[in-house]
Amino acid sequence: MTPKPTAPYRPRTLAPMQRVAGLDYGVLDELLGYALRRAQVAMFLAFHAATRGQDITPPRFTALVIVGANPGISQTALGNVLGIARSGAMVLTDWFQARGLIARRRAPDDRRAWGLHLTARGERMVRSMTRKVVALDRRRAAVLNGEERRQLLSLLNKLAA
Amino acid sequence: MTPKPTAPYRPRTLAPMQRVAGLDYGVLDELLGYALRRAQVAMFLAFHAATRGQDITPPRFTALVIVGANPGISQTALGNVLGIARSGAMVLTDWFQARGLIARRRAPDDRRAWGLHLTARGERMVRSMTRKVVALDRRRAAVLNGEERRQLLSLLNKLAA
DNA sequence: GGGGATTTGTTATAGACCACTACAATCGGC
DNA sequence: GCCGATTGTAGTGGTCTATAACAAATCCCC
Structure with a gap:
């Protein structure tokens, strides 16, 4: 139960996919998949830069937001x-629990399952991280105007569906 | 130099990021980064399904195309x-060489470096894979019309720049 | 031209992430 | 009540990639 000492997070991809x-680039320039990957790596690196030193990764951020918005999940x-x-x-979950950000409580209707909840500290963390991530996302999208941004979001969601 | 027996490739992400x-989803629905990630995972899984059993991954495909289009790199x-x-x-490079797809030749102007070249077998492979990947990419993008597809590509490239 | 800094390929090591398997406790349907 | 499915858990293994250190070759600058 004592927080395990872990090495500071280091992103697995440190370098952008440079346009040399x-x-x-042959056929790559025509592929949605390649453009998608390049944009995602760029966004990922920006995420890392914006949250440096806090051991937060995109999946971890997602988890915090989801648990915060859906207590007991x-x-x-x-x-x-x-x-x-x-x-x-x-x-x-262990990782978050060791840091006092998420608490496991027995689910009332199913004794196999845990219900996950943000602690007070977790709430503060998710609020603070959200501010940073939203700001980063807006900053990163600054090359697009509002209409383009909305369009991109919509097209991406279509693609992921 | 004998091709090392390697376990068949298994994608590190097997499951889509389901829309439950x-x-x-709180703030996630407003973030380009999250939409980007979801679309990318979906595309990645489709890539894996389309190239199943051939131990080809997106980075490996990219490498083959790049070497093919830029011999001596x-x-x-x-x-x-x-x-x-x-x-x-x-x-x-070792991986490709062990499979006879890429050959290392000494660079004529720099004796430190290797120049990478596709072998005849590598050429065939990249052609065959390209057909499959382009077909997959088009299939995956079928939810978009031509204009949307062009727009998405252009917006993604802006974002990655 | 000579010498230090840089670059290339290489090897070895380590870490992050994630899947798979097997297991016990619990649930659910019949 | 019983059997299959589900939940959390622990253990193990594999892939990917970074970092550090090194030799050989190249570059650069005076």
């Missing part, structure tokens, strides 16, 4: 939202 | 395109 001048359901297996959801 | 009905330059460190570019 004078190089032929089970670990399995959280895993489904994140697209990870139950075992992974548990590691994640 | 009745769940509150160095390992370091390839790493830059992919956004990975030199050591990683080398592991990747």
